[in-house]
Amino acid sequence: MIREEASAKRTPKTIASAADLVIVGGGLTGACAAITAARAGMQVTLIQDRPVLGGNCSSEVRLWILGATSHMGNNNRWAREGGVIDEIMLENIYRNPDGNPLIFDTVLLEKVVEEKNITLLLNTAVYDLDKNTETESITAVHAFCSQNSTKYSVSAPLFCDASGDGIVGFLAGAAFRMGAESADEFGEKFAPDKAYGELLGHSMYFYSKDIGRPVKFVPPSYALQDIKEIPRYKTFNPKDFGCRLWWLEYGGRLDTVHDTEKIKWELWKVVYGAWNYIKNSGEFPDSENLTLEWVGTIPGKRESRRFEGDYLLKQQDIVEQKPFEDTVGFGGWSLDLHPADGVYSDQSGCNQWHSKGVYSIPYRCYYSRNINNLFIAGRIISATHVAFASTRVMATSAVGGQAVAMAAAIAKKYNCSPRGVGQQHLKELQLELWRAGQYLPQTHISDSKNLVEKAVSIDATSKLKLRELSGSEHWSVISHSVAQMLPVKGKVPAMTVLVEVLEDTELHVELRKSSRHFNHTPDVTFESKSYQLAKGRHEIQLDWSESFAEEAYAFVCFMKNENIKIQYSDTRVTGLLTVFNATNPAVSNYGKQEPTEDLGVDTFEFWCPQRRPEGRNIAFKLSEPISLFEPENIRNGFHRPVSSPNAWVADPQDKNPQLNIKWNEPVTISKLELVFDTDSDHPMENVIYVHPETVMPFCASEIGVYNCNDELVGSISDNHQTRRTIVFDKPVTTQHLKIRVKNTHANVPAALFEVRCY
Template sequence: MIREEASEKRVPKTIASAADLVIVGGGLTGTCAAITAARAGMKVTLIQDRPVLGGNCSSEVRLWILGATSHMGNNNRWAREGGVIDEIMLENIYRNPDGNPLIFDTVLLEKVVEENNITLLLNTAVYDLDKDVETETITAVHAFCSQNSTKYSVTAPLFCDASGDGIIGFLSGAAFRMGAESAEEFGEKFAPDKAYGELLGHSMYFYSKDIGRPVKFIPPSYALQDITEIPRYKTFNPKDFGCRLWWLEYGGRLDTVHDTEKIKWELWKVVYGAWNYIKNSGEFPDSENMTLEWVGTIPGKRESRRFEGDYLLKQQDIVEQKHFHDTVGFGGWSLDLHPADGVYSDQSGCNQWHSKGVYSIPYRCFYSKNINNLFIAGRIISATHVAFASTRVMATSAMGGQSVAIAAALAKKYNCSPREVGEKYLDELQLELWRAGQYLPQTEIADPENLVESAVEISASSSLKLKGLPGAEHWAVIGHSVAQMLPVHGKMPSVTVWVEALADTELRVELRKSSKVFNHTPDVTLETKTFNLNAGKQEIRLDWSSFFDEAGYAFVSFIKNENIKIQYSEKRVTGLLTVFNATNPAVSNYGKQEPTEDLGVDTFEFWCPQRRPEGRNLAFSLSEPIALFEPENLRKHHNRPISGPNAWVADFTDDEPVVNIRWEAPVTISKIDICFDTDFDHPMENVIYVHPETVMPFCVKDIEICNDKNEIIGKITDNHLSRRTIYFDKPAQTQFLKIKVINPNPQVPASLFQIRCY
């Protein structure tokens, strides 16, 4: 028994600790940062004020994770974010293709608790910090856990604010902005006026299900009594649930930090009022057997504070795809602003404008300009309100968290500040990000420690000489214009396809390319051909005169004609895609982006792929084979297709593909990194969507590595990830590596992006 005499005041139990890096905020950004830093050898304390990790993507909010891929609704091909966020998404789709948010919670928690260098404090809220005023340096943070009534005081030389509202930045005195800049301040033509509003609001979702028998609903007294007060009430659909209801938004006219509880109650009023309307208005008879299964208890936040770094990303940087010398990540979501009045606005729920491709984010956006040891990550990075409208999404934010973590590891290594990492050790930062699987647009990477760079020969049992793809039984009407993307460098080969005219008609075909070779927006038309077709099946040969001085993608584009069917193939190849000039209203894709001149964004068409099991390549044959799938690609510094496939691809007939790497003299190898094709074009949304596979069809499953004595020195089995590393307890000495590759999918030839030896 414990008994204490009364006293005037007691203090809670207090635990004091120290770390190399304290990360405040366990959303997706903070989680990816913590895992990355821990793997880099840092002692990390991750402080999260909720019972689970993930923030807006956790089971408490249930927003899908998206970034540059934008639901496959833009022209950003092979643009899924790499590194730890990619690892998480692949693991989730492997275990959880049906998108159960509770299972996703376990994926995040497992990734963190498996790292011995992470101390995880859940249900723990930071409320104060210590700061050396003379040096503008944070020395400790103080937090309280409501579940164990314990106070934590954690000291560290480095801190990262990934808290969403920027609690550490705010308490420390870091410079920040809140609300929209005027159009005049940075010349941003998309900057909103006060009538539209300066802040994005919060959202709250609900889940419903059919239980097979009638169920009634009596709304709580606080439910909105007349849902027709909401201008968008006519858009309610009883089959919509979860974050498909992203437009249930409110709060942009309030203080989105301090009025969050007030905003939450208004959203509860709206949610329960909406369900009452669905169940009891008589407008939705098919809702009779439906019940309300789940309603969020905390709102998903979009915007509050944004902290100032040494650079403020702006609209023009995104639209123009500006090159930065200190690029450490990329974005690709649209410039996506919402009216501040949310559901009470009579305007569209969002206002989205896309760029022609992905854009770079500089390192200078990821640390405070006036607090010397504070990294900033997530939606609070240094960006204007308009640029934030794109950078705020979770996959982009998570990638930034990884960039911050590697920068923190270098700051520890060299005992320097976040700013000094960018000034003195930028090349090393970019190299380590690249090694970790990040894509850095328009950035050249050198890796002198990679022994494969110095190999005298890289050969393979075969490499694909793409002469065409065989036809299958699948023929489809050209209901939307469709283009076969082909990697080309040099003379464009003739292309033969097979069509069926359902009536006498005219076929129009255009050869297009992108105005920037690293983009995939077919905005330049090189040649146009027309054919008068008689009804029936026929072969069409397309002879082109165009020459591609730089490696890039050709778009052989068949213009919409519902009187013509075209033949498809069941074969899929790394770096090959068909894209369609269709629509995806979920991301404001109506086939063509046509802004008014006063918005400062480009006019162009959208050509997007279809999700598997659709999205087949066309059947075609070529006059000259495309030989851009050679094993020499394994030396390239890209882990995805960009202006070419950047991959070694085996021939379709090679049942036992092998890659051989030979050096002039024996080398000593401690580890081998291998980069696989896990289809960086697939968004892998973690909730709502049901995915057709648990392992991407291009992904090599098994690897066996032999030395120059034909001894097996390393294996990878049952792979489903983009990057795997084989570590050797005792370094291997060999002049030769033989890498046997097993890919069980008969429709997809084996492929690899990179092999790196250290």
């Protein structure tokens, strides 16, 4: 028994601790940062004010994770974010292809708790901190957990604010902005006016369920009584649920930090009013058996504070794809602004403008300009309101979390500030991020410690010389213009295809490429051909005179004609895609982006892939083989297709493909890192979508590693991840390394992007 005498006042139990890095905010950004830092050897304390990790992508909010891939609705090919977020997404689709948000919670939590260097404090909210005003540095944060009535005081030399609202930066006195800059301040033509509003609101979602019998609904008294107060009420659909209802938004006219509870109540009012309308208006008879299964209890926040770093990313940087010397991350979501009045606005729910490709984010956006040991990550990074409209999405934020964590590890190594990392150790930071799987656009990376770069030869039992993709039984009408993307250097080979003409007609074909070799927007047309075709089947040879001076993708475009069917192939190959000039209204893709006024964005067409099981390549034969799938690609410095496949791809007839790496003299290898093709074009939405696969078809599943004596020294089985590492129990000394690769998916040749030995 515990008995205490009465006292004047008591204080809660307090636990003091220290770490190398304190991360405040356990959303996707903070979780990815914590995992990265822990793996880099740092002692990390991760403080999260909610009972689960994930923030907006947790089961509490249930927003899908997206980034540069944008639902496959833009021209950013092979753009899924790499590193820890890629690992999490692949694990989730392997375990959870049906998009259960509760299962995703377990995937994310497992990734964090498996790292022994992380101390995780859930249900713990930071409310104060200590600061050294002479050095303008934070020394400790103070937090309280309501579940165990315990205060925590955590000290560290480095802090990361990934809290969404920037509580640490705010308490520390870090410079920040809230609201929209004027168009004049940075010359951003997309900057909104006061009528549109300066802040994006919060959203709240609900799930419904068909229980097989009629269900009545009596709304609570606080439900919105007249749904017609919402101008978009006619767009309600009883089949929509979860974050497909992203437009149930409110709060952009309020203080999106301090008025959050007020905003939440208004959103509850709207949600229950909307459901009352669906159930009881009589306009939705198919909702009779639907019950309201789940409603969010906390809103998903989009915007509040943005903290100033040494650089503010702006609209022009995104649209023009500006290269930065200190690139540490990338984005590709649209410039996506919403009217501040949300559901009460008579304007469209969003206003999205895309760039022609992915853009770079500089390291200077990821630390405070005036608090010397504070990293900033997530939606609060240093960006204007317009640029934030793109950088705010979770997958983009996650790569920022990884960049910050790696920078923190380097800051610890050299005992320097976040700014000092960028000024003195930038190349090391970029290299470590590249090794961890981060893609850095327009950035050359060289790894002097990688023994594969020093190999005297790299060859294989076979390599793909792309001469043809054999035809299948699948024929499809050209209901949308379709392009076969082909990697080319030199003269574009002639292509022969098979078509079936349903009625006498004319076929139009164009040869295009992107104006920038690293992009995949086919905005330059070289040649156009037309063919008068009678009803029946025809073999058509397309001869091109164009030659590409550098590696780039050619787009052979078959223009829309519903009187023609074209033959497709069942063969899928790393670095090959078909793309379609179709529409995807979910991301404001209507086939072509055409601003009606000067908003500082480009006019161009969208050519996007289809999701599997669709999205087949066109069946074709080439006059000359494409030989860009060489074994040497494994050390070219890329680990995804960009302007070329950047992969070794075996010949499809090679049933036991083997990669051979040779050195002039024996080398000693402690670990081997391999990068596989897990289809970085696939957005892998973690909720709502049901995915047809748990393992990407391009991904090699079985690996055997042999020394020069043909002895097995390492293996991988049942692989579904992009990056795998083999750490040898005893270092292997060999002059010849053999890597045998097996892909169990039919009609997909084995492939590898990268091999690194240390």
